[in-house]
Amino acid sequence: MVDPQEIFATSFLGPWVPQAKDGPRRRHVYLSLAHWYEAAKFMPHAPAHRDAVAFCPTVAEARKYARLREPEWRSDWQMTRHSVLIAGLAMLTLQRPELELQKVPLDGLKGALSGHLKKVPERFVDACLGRFDQWRTAPRIAVFGAEAAPNDVVGTRMAKLVAPMPSWTLITTSHRRTPWTLHDWALSHYVPVQYVGQADARASRPLARQVVEAADHVIVFEQRRDKRFDHVIQHGKELKRKLTLELYDAAGGAGSPGQLTLA
Structure with missing residues (x-):
């Protein structure tokens, strides 16, 4: 030791x-x-x-x-x-x-x-x-689709999901398509962050698989009738990860996760 x-x-x-x-x-x-x-x-x-x-x-x-x-x-x-x-x-x-x-x-x-x-x-x-x-022993949570979803949807639903948790870790990438608004919201509450892949990496299915593998709980924000993250959901099921699918309509508000607070 x-x-x-x-x-x-x-x-x-x-x-x-x-x-x-x-x-x-x-x-x-x-x-x-x-x-x-x-x-x-x-x-x-x-x-x-x-x-x-x-x-x-x-x-x-x-x-x-x-x-x-x-x-x-x-x-x-x-x-x-x-x-x-x-x-x-x-x-x-x-x-x-x-x-x-x-x-x-x-x-x-x-x-x-x-x-x-x-x-x-x-x-x-x-x-x-x-x-x-x-x-x-707290969950490690990966979030997909937050960069494309309306900010008010992401903020409200993330706050509701994590509020009961005494602690948690955000698992995320660090490339240009990373959901930085969600990332910064987590940092503002001093939520620990674990990065997967390199900052100069490109968004790809292999990288998404690595993110899922590093997480205990996978949250997917997806527009209704879209199938963009089916591969993420499938890999999560294969690994028996906890999965949460948050569907939203094309129209959304202009709120920001940064406007919300966590207990």
Whole structure:
């Protein structure tokens, strides 16, 4: 088993996020879980500070940079910090399976996590590890067709589907036809994201099969009488995945998933 002290000093990639002025999306490298946690204090409103924290060569420097700029932290930090930390732990788990975070006992992580973050209450660490343990067995959800469906349909039905879940992970591609509105909606709630395929890949049936294989639950948004995702549904049935088919009419509203909130 990997030393818990080493786990939190392991680097990982953050999610694909848009840059200012409509630039291409990018992923940041976070040198440790603490780098992610400190950088998130400035997300998404102060990307320059987020980047500066990510580029700090040590945890101590990242922590100091953020502490000196406390007035610029996001205003809801006390309410969101639990979700931020769990999302970071989840991304580390997904990207670095050799760390075996899916099965490391929580007692073995508590002391190392407290020492890594510094000056956080014990009850905060306990609450985060409890929610992280829930995430370890939470469903991994892949969504097809959301980029073509009306935003109000996607937002309303996704919110209803995931609201009863204590936690979940979004399984998605990262190419140009990815449903980025849904992706960003998930990120706004610090839902962990697992990417399948490369950013320069093309949408294809083989890639769709990989997405289905990485998921526990497959949700398909499809216009009535359309058969665009029959191959996805068929592969999901073959793998005995949970399937949800959401049909919609051609006419739809102009709402956005970003307007909805999750409990």
